Amino acid sequence: MLILPKLRLPFDSMEDLVQTNIPTYVSDGTMLHQAMMEAPPDSLLGRLRAQSVSYLDIPRAIRELMEGHHASFTGRVVSQSVIHMIFEQTKSCPLYTAKETFWGGTSVAFAYRRGFPLRSKIDKVLRRLTEFGIPEHLYREQIKNVRKCQMDDFTRPSDALRPLDLGDFYGVFSVYAGGIILSLLVFLTENFLGRRARRTRP
Template identity: 40%
Template sequence: MNLTSRCLKLALDEEVDMSGLISLNPERIDHIDCSVGLYIDSKGMGYKRPVLESDIAGFIKPYTPTIWLMVAAGMVVVFACLFLILRMSRPIHGRTGPTTLDNLWTSWLWTVTAPLAQASPWWPEGDSVRVASGVWLLMALVVSQVYRCNLKAMLILPRLALPFNNVAELASSKIPTFLVNGTVLLKNVMASPEGSDLHRLQQQVISHNDIPRIPHDVIAGRYAVLASTLSLLADVHKIFAKTKTCPFYIADETLFGTTNVCLGFPEGSSLKHLVDPIVQRLKEAGILDYELMKELSHVWKCLRPDTSTHAALRPLALGDFYGVFMISAAGMMVAALVFLMELVLVKAKDQIYLPSQPPSW
């Protein structure tokens, strides 16, 4: 039995005149008298804050797959247009026309080198060729500059994707979810109607009464936690006070709306009428809110909008460059293969045209 349940039981059994803070709900309101509400609480979801990790495919993240497909389709269209224009263009007076293989190579080289910001030995000749190549140069400049800017922004100010932000996302994530034994929240989850998000969550529920262990397990990523939002904020405050870090985050959406946090009295207690005016005056004077904020002073450092970005910054690791290294290695292998093929073709051409005997004069 948790602390709130014990306080409630003592008040119900009239062993105490007044309980500690309890969260009011329909099941309790019929068996206990509650004071004027001290605070507004809700049921929240907490989990380990994700951190930046090495991403082998990080260099392709500035564009979505759709944009990459559009860029690839654009390169195919440009290659085809350049090839057709070169194939249909007449040779300049006094020059022999290029072969089909030359046109293919020229079109491919110009299509690839422009977005990579590499020089090409080919110089466009003719109005049609210059228009097509000029349009592609402009498009490639825009695509490459936007890519570089987005990649730089992602490295300087990265954004973290939180695993879930509501019950539906939590149920879809399949992350084990902790609920304290004997709580109304656990009963509501286990009694939720079939097909609801809470019903889907039942397969992930784990429960125990070792309350001090919960923050350590959540930070370690063993499970998420569903509990009172005020208790989650208190955990965030304690963790920051000890470690000066924010390894814990609370989802924006809550469960079951808001509830009043009040003091509990046995039914018919005359003490309630004496305590209510005191609580009301403290509440109207802002003293209750002031004391709460003082006890949770570190929470707001971890709940700022930019915390998920700056608190998780890290230096780049070798794993961040694996993808680029693989692309570079593949490019060098292709370049080496082309170079070897050129050497073989040159030697073969020399052997074909080299006479077996010197000519006699």
């Protein structure tokens, strides 16, 4: 814990976000935008409506997000895709995602026309793929840069209580290994000089 920098984030949950008055982008016409517009004024989504920014120009939203003009309230898939894309373009991680989610998982499904004859066969194939975790594996392979931008250790508050991880001991291990190597070099040097001195004696 002595070697990891601690960063204080402006917000890490929806409760923190609505207290900061930071402009927040919510894509117009999405389920998130509709729920926000219909939420009671005293709810979290209703309070977010006062600081929300909505339009349909996604490239502009990503550009202004990187420039720090606003935060973004969006789904996990979209946020991870944006982080992956930005890392591919810039080789940097200028964004972070809040660890506390606001909504749970939403279902993803295929739509068939009524009476579609292949529905049962397709459902069986999709169910088997899902049971083996293949769609999740393929998805993670497509956003593999997100793992390089995960900042859990760096954004954890310095006063948070948690179990110690192996990474917390890297500094101690480094000092210990350095001491062992230094003592070994001193021992080898003394041994070499001692033999040389004995050889040169008359």
